Amino acid sequence: xxxxxxxxxxxxxxxxxxxxxxxxxxxxxxxxxxxxxxxxxxxxxxxxxxxxxxxxxxxxxxxxxxxxxxxxxxxxxxxxxxxxxxxxxxxxxxxxxxxxxxxxxxxxxxxxxxxxxxxxxxxxxxxxxxxxxxxxxxxxxxxxxxxxxxxxxxxxxxxxxxxxxxxxxxxxxxxxxxxxxxxxxxxxxxxxxxxxxxxxxxxxxxxxxxxxxxxxxxxxxxxxxxxxxxxxxxxxxxxxxxxxxxxxxxxxxxxxxxxxxxxxxxxxxxxxxxxxxxxxxxxxxxxxxxxxxxxxxxxxxxxxxxxx
Amino acid sequence: xxxxxxxxxxxxxxxxxxxxxxxxxxxxxxxxxxxxxxxxxxxxxxxxxxxxxxxxxxxxxxxxxxxxxxxxxxxxxxxxxxxxxxxxxxxxxxxxxxxxxxxxxxxxxxxxxxxxxxxxxxxxxxxxxxxxxxxxxxxxxxxxxxxxxxxxxxxxxxxxxxxxxxxxxxxxxxxxxxxxxxxxxxxxxxxxxxxxxxxxxxxxxxxxxxxxxxxxxxxxxxxxxxxxxxxxxxxxxxxxxxxxxxxxxxxxxxxxxxxxxxxxxxxxxxxxxxxxxxxxxxxxxxxxxxxxxxxxxxxxxxxxxxxx
DNA sequence: ATAACTTACGGTAGACGTAAGCATC
DNA sequence: GATGCTTACGTCTACCGTAAGTTAT
Numbered sequence: 001x002x003x004x005x006x007x008x009x010x011x012x013x014x015x016x017x018x019x020x021x022x023x024x025x026x027x028x029x030x031x032x033x034x035x036x037x038x039x040x041x042x043x044x045x046x047x048x049x050x051x052x053x054x055x056x057x058x059x060x061x062x063x064x065x066x067x068x069x070x071x072x073x074x075x076x077x078x079x080x081x082x083x084x085x086x087x088x089x090x091x092x093x094x095x096x097x098x099x100x101x102x103x104x105x106x107x108x109x110x111x112x113x114x115x116x117x118x119x120x121x122x123x124x125x126x127x128x129x130x131x132x133x134x135x136x137x138x139x140x141x142x143x144x145x146x147x148x149x150x151x152x153x154x155x156x157x158x159x160x161x162x163x164x165x166x167x168x169x170x171x172x173x174x175x176x177x178x179x180x181x182x183x184x185x186x187x188x189x190x191x192x193x194x195x196x197x198x199x200x201x202x203x204x205x206x207x208x209x210x211x212x213x214x215x216x217x218x219x220x221x222x223x224x225x226x227x228x229x230x231x232x233x234x235x236x237x238x239x240x241x242x243x244x245x246x247x248x249x250x251x252x253x254x255x256x257x258x259x260x261x262x263x264x265x266x267x268x269x270x271x272x273x274x275x276x277x278x279x280x281x282x283x284x285x286x287x288x289x290x291x292x293x294x295x296x297x298x299x300x301x302x303x304x305x306x307x308x
Numbered sequence: 309x310x311x312x313x314x315x316x317x318x319x320x321x322x323x324x325x326x327x328x329x330x331x332x333x334x335x336x337x338x339x340x341x342x343x344x345x346x347x348x349x350x351x352x353x354x355x356x357x358x359x360x361x362x363x364x365x366x367x368x369x370x371x372x373x374x375x376x377x378x379x380x381x382x383x384x385x386x387x388x389x390x391x392x393x394x395x396x397x398x399x400x401x402x403x404x405x406x407x408x409x410x411x412x413x414x415x416x417x418x419x420x421x422x423x424x425x426x427x428x429x430x431x432x433x434x435x436x437x438x439x440x441x442x443x444x445x446x447x448x449x450x451x452x453x454x455x456x457x458x459x460x461x462x463x464x465x466x467x468x469x470x471x472x473x474x475x476x477x478x479x480x481x482x483x484x485x486x487x488x489x490x491x492x493x494x495x496x497x498x499x500x501x502x503x504x505x506x507x508x509x510x511x512x513x514x515x516x517x518x519x520x521x522x523x524x525x526x527x528x529x530x531x532x533x534x535x536x537x538x539x540x541x542x543x544x545x546x547x548x549x550x551x552x553x554x555x556x557x558x559x560x561x562x563x564x565x566x567x568x569x570x571x572x573x574x575x576x577x578x579x580x581x582x583x584x585x586x587x588x589x590x591x592x593x594x595x596x597x598x599x600x601x602x603x604x605x606x607x608x609x610x611x612x613x614x615x616x
Numbered sequence: 617a618t619a620a621c622t623t624a625c626g627g628t629a630g631a632c633g634t635a636a637g638c639a640t641c
Numbered sequence: 642g643a644t645g646c647t648t649a650c651g652t653c654t655a656c657c658g659t660a661a662g663t664t665a666t
Contacts, residue, residue, distance in 0.1 A: 001385065002310055004631085020645060029633050034646060036631080044392035053639045054646035062395045069388045073381055077309065080377045084352035087370045312656085328620060337658045342621060344656085361664045362621035 003077060005040040006070045008033050009048060013067060014140060017049065017056035072278070075141060079280040079306075086283040092121030095285055098134040098143035099126060100202065101226035103271060106246040107164075108147065111291035119284050130201045138276050144285050146274040147292065150205065153272075159305050160272040163293035168196075168207055168266040169248060169258045171234050171241035176259075178240065184260040186214045193221035193239035201225045206267045207242055231256060244269070275305045311385060313348040314378045316341050317356060321375060322448060325357065325364035380586070383449060387588040387614075394591040400429030403593055406442040406451035407434060408458075408510065409534035411579060414554040415472075416455065419599035427592050438509045446584050452593050454582040455600065458513065461580075467613050468580040471601040476504075476515055476574040477556060477566045479542050479549035484567075486548065492568040494522045501529035501547035509533045514575045515550055539564060552577075583613045 008022060012033075015021040019037070023030040041048050048063035049056045059067060085093065095115075099108065104126050112124060127134075127143050131151030137143040139157050146152060152160050170189055172178050181188060190211065197204045202225055211218050221239050224230050227247035234241035235253055248258055273289055273296065275281070286298035316330060320341075323329040327345070331338040349356050356371035357364045367375060393401065403423075407416065412434050420432060435442075435451050439459030445451040447465050454460060460468050478497055480486050489496060498519065505512045510533055519526050529547050532538050535555035542549035543561055556566055581597055581604065583589070594606035 001389070002631095018645075030645080031634080031647075031649095032632050035648090038647085039630095044389070046392050046395050051646085055640060055644095056646080062392070065391060066388060069384055069391065073384050073388070076377055076381050076384070080374060080381070081309070081352070083373060083377065084354050084370070087354050310656095326620080338620085339622075339624095339659080340657050343623090346622085359621085363619095363665060364621080 001040065001043055003074070005036045006074050008036050009040065009067065009070055010074060012037065012049070012056065013059065017058070019056065075276075075278055078141065079278070082280050082282050091119050091284060093282060093284070094123045094125060095282070095288060096125045096127060096143040097288075098137040098146040098148075099128060100131060100134060100148045101128055102149070102202070102244055102247065103147045104128050105226070105228070106244070106250070107271065107292065111288060114291050115284075115288050118287070122284055135274065138274055141276065141279070144275075144279075144281050145289065147271065148274070149269050149271045150202070152274045155274075157276055158274040159277050160274045161293070161296050161301070162270045162272050163296070165268040165270045166245050167264060167268050168204075168242050169245045169261055170265065171231065171243055171248065171256050171258055173235060173237055174255050174257050176240075178259045179257060184263060186210060186265050187216060189240055189265070190214075190216040190218045192219075194218045194242060195222045195224070195230050195233050195239040196220060196242040197227075197230070198223040198225050206269050210266045242266075275301065277305055280306060309348065309351055311382070313344045314382050316344050317348065317375065317378055318382060320345065320357070320364065321367065325366070327364065383584075383586055386449065387586070390588050390590055399427050399592060401590060401592070402431045402433060403590070403596060404433045404435060404451040405596075406445040406454040406456075407436060408439060408442060408456045409436055410457070410510070410552055410555065411455045412436050413534070413536070414552070414558070415579065415600065419596060422599055423592075423596050426595070430592055443582065446582055449584065449587070452583075452587075452589050453597065455579065456582070457577050457579045458510070460582045463582075465584055466582040467585050468582045469601070469604050469609070470578045470580050471604070473576040473578045474553050475572060475576050476512075476550050477553045477569055478573065479539065479551055479556065479564050479566055481543060481545055482563050482565050484548075484565075486567045487565060492571060494518060494573050495524060497548055497550075497573070498522075498524040498526045500527075502526045502550060503530045503532070503538050503541050503547040504528060504550040505535075505538070506531035506533050514577050518574045550574075583609065585613055588614060 007026060011022040011026055012019060015025060019033045020030050023033045026033070037048070044066070046062045046066070047060050048066055050058040050060055050063075097108070108126070115122070116124065127137050129137070131148055134143075134146045134148045135152055135155055135158065138146045139155065146158075147163070152158055170178070178184060178188065178192070196207060199208070222230075222233055224233070227243040230241050230243050231247070231253050233239065235255055241256075245258070245261075248256070273293065280302065283298070286301060289296050289301065290298070315334060319330040319334055320327060323333060327341045328338050331341045334341070345356070352374070354370045354374070355368050356374055358366040358368055358371075405416070416434070423430070424432065435445050437445070439456055442451075442454045442456045443460055443463055443466065446454045447463065454466075455471070460466055478486070478492075486492060486496065486500070504515060507516070530538075530541055532541070535551040538549050538551050539555070539561050541547065543563055549564075553566070553569075556564070581601065588610065591606070594609060597604050597609065598606070
């Protein structure tokens with residue numbers, strides 16, 4: 001039993017049981033991976049993987065349980081290494097952040113800029129994707145933490161911390177009919193084609209529920225993954241946009257205006273930071289989080305994510 | 309980083325930082341231990357031990373935290389091995405039970421006998437000692453579980469399960485004055501020299517508190533670690549014995565009788581089984597526990613000792 | 617003076633990589 | 642036939658043990 005074997009097993013599961021991929025992902029030879037896994041199985045006296053001839057097709061029942069233990073052991077070993085690193089006052093390394101487009105482009109830039117000045121030797125990686133991808137990336141330990149708004153609360157493996165709240169706003173080109181109307185209602189908005197986020201990719205619960213509650217079925221003509229695409233099409237006069245208010249603060253589309261911003265058609269959304277339970281981060285990761293949400297202090301995060 | 313290094317660090321702390329002892333305990337060379345520990349320290353980039361010249365004198369602050377992580381990693385690795393063993397339906401191995409004399413001699417024999425028939429290839433080791441030794445042995449992972457009455461509830465690392473309750477009884481030689489008296493009180497008992505358990509070694513809270521509550525200061529003339537010694541001296545007429553009622557069921561001292569057994573001078577004691585939290589036992593260990601306390605089922609023990 | 621850790625060094629087991637073999641798709 | 646796992650084998654790293662060196666008690 002050694003850590004390398006554990007890493008191979010974990011990677012095998014994460015790479016669809018393709019040992020060739022595992023080998024390339026972990027920068028080693030395929031035959032070595034194969035042998036180490038077999039060695040581990042023989043030492044434990046149980047088969048971890050179901051094999052069909054020479055192909056791995058799944059985990060055995062025992063393998064499933066063993067995998068959980070192995071993942072925990074590796075997690076804690078990585079914690080130990082990170083702990084040592086930070087004790088060492090190390091200020092170089094990697095910082096992997098899983099996030100969605102909205103956060104990557106509208107909320108993170110300020111923190112990233114500050115962080116890069118403070119820790120010039122830390123390599124920042126933004127892993128951008130859907131909420132599902134974001135949570136998976138953190139659960140797998142590929143990213144140190146996540147910043148996103150949707151899809152992070154349903155996972156027992158994650159612990160989430162609220163950062164800030166915001167609402168969706170209605171956006172139209174300057175001079176649009178809605179800009180001339182007073183006392184705008186959601187029904188008024190629903191009379192125009194809607195351009196907003198793709199549900200599957202971005203989550204837009206608060207938007208949908210607002211229309212449902214008002215008894216309206218909006219004509220969602222076009223959906224996109226990020227606000228910039230949406231704004232581009234609204235700018236072209238193809239419909240009324242609904243985007244996060246933070247997406248309107250960059251002033252890059254001078255021809256677009258928000259309407260009835262005081263009406264608050266939609267329930268607020270809360271952007272959260274998620275850390276995998278039991279994960280200890282580098283000290284600079286906590287610094288980064290504090291830059292995004294100053295009220296989230298390292299001591300608190302460490303305590304809640306690592307009870308005991 | 310490898311498991312051997314972790315084992316060396318753990319053993320170093322458990323063997324008073326004496327690496328020579330560590331080497332002999334783990335059946336390896338002293339120089340190897342020394343080198344591996346240094347290698348680990350250099351890989352982590354932190355000193356785990358405080359050194360005074362060539363002698364280890366303590367743990368550093370970082371070493372203290374690292375030790376906790378290391379112990380947890382080793383614990384879970386041992387769990388993995390045991391899990392595999394039991395999946396393998398393995399019926400050979402070791403079963404280490406930490407216990408006190410009283411349990412070793414009066415409650416365990418029946419279970420041990422049954423167990424040895426059922427699992428002839430399992431080596432049973434009874435680690436007998438004081439309550440403090442018993443708890444320490446389980447916390448260190450040297451014993452699989454403990455059976456004892458006192459001193460196990462104060463440890464957060466342990467989870468205890470009540471097995472059965474019993475009381476202490478008053479024992480005298482046949483024909484003793486107390487056997488002729490009716491309506492015996494504790495005050496009557498206190499008029500004679502008392503022979504009972506050594507407080508430090510065995511714990512005798514319920515005995516002491518009974519006398520305190522009755523406003524009596526008994527003349528505890530002789531204390532011993534085990535009931536057989538006590539009974540021997542009572543048999544010689546040197547005083548009145550107070551022993552666990554279970555110790556009177558063997559019939560080996562035909563000249564001794566209990567007095568006023570219906571009076572119940574002392575509060576009941578509960579003998580408990582303790583498992584270190586996070587420890588997974590061999591299946592045969594659960595079988596043994598069920599033999600001692602049939603209501604303690606494997607599923608329940610595994611669930612409570614291994615949440616998540 | 618003794619106990620105890622470190623350093624040096626040679627031997628060996630085990631991990632790694634290349635290449636060939638064989639089983640699925 | 643292509644992909645992908647296993648087996649075989651040579652290489653080399655790194656762990657282990659012996660022995661000598663060094664530092665506290």
